[in-house]
Amino acid sequence: MLRLPYPPFWQNTAESYTIALKSTARAVIVGDIAILVGQFLNAYLITKWKILVRGRYFWLRSVGSSIVGDTITVSLAILGIFGGRMSTDALLTTLIPELVIMVFFTALGAFPASIIAKILAKAENLNNFDIGVNFNPFKLDASN
Numbered sequence: 809m810l811r812l813p814y815p816p817f818w819q820n821t822a823e824s825y826t827i828a829l830k831s832t833a834r835a836v837i838v839g840d841i842a843i844l845v846g847q848f849l850n851a852y853l854i855t856k857w858k859i860l861v862r863g864r865y866f867w868l869r870s871v872g873s874s875i876v877g878d879t880i881t882v883s884l885a886i887l888g889i890f891g892g893r894m895s896t897d898a899l900l901t902t903l904i905p906e907l908v909i910m911v912f913f914t915a916l917g918a919f920p921a922s923i924i925a926k927i928l929a930k931a932e933n934l935n936n937f938d939i940g941v942n943f944n945p946f947k948l949d950a951s952n
Contacts, residue, residue, distance in 0.1 A: 831889070838888030842881045848945055850877025855938045863937065867922040874914040882906050 814825075853873035861869065886903050894902070 835889045839885050842884035842888065844945075845884060846877045846879075846881025848943075849880055850874055852943050853877070855941065855943075859937050859939060866925050867918040870921055871914055871918045875911055878910045878914065879907060882910065 850873045853876055854869050857869045857873065883903065886899060886906070890899060890902065
């Protein structure tokens with residue numbers, strides 16, 4: 809995209825486009841991978857912990873699995889996008905506030921999510937423990 813011809817009147821702005829778009833592909837690819845890994849781990853942990861505590865403590869399972877999943881997501885994304893381009897101090901300065909904000913909003917949303925989960929479980933008369941579920945993300949058969 810950066811190598812496409814551009815009109816002559818862009819002479820002064822061509823460098824700006826290069827600066828803005830140069831790392832876009834890297835950010836998109838790394839960000840997508842980080843989200844897939846982090847959110848898969850989040851879903852895996854909340855399910856396994858549900859079995860462990862026999863379906864109780866949704867708020868704790870939700871917050872705990874979200875913290876682990878979001879930490880992996882944010883860490884992979886920031887390190888993958890900015891690693892090698894920023895100092896370790898700058899990476900930590902970016903990473904730590906992001907994690908604090910995510911944990912804050914996760915904890916803030918845990919109580920309403922817990923209430924909604926109880927209402928839905930009661931309305932649907934559902935208490936599924938997902939025992940024996942295959943968590944292989946590369947399985948193509950939809951039977952389990």
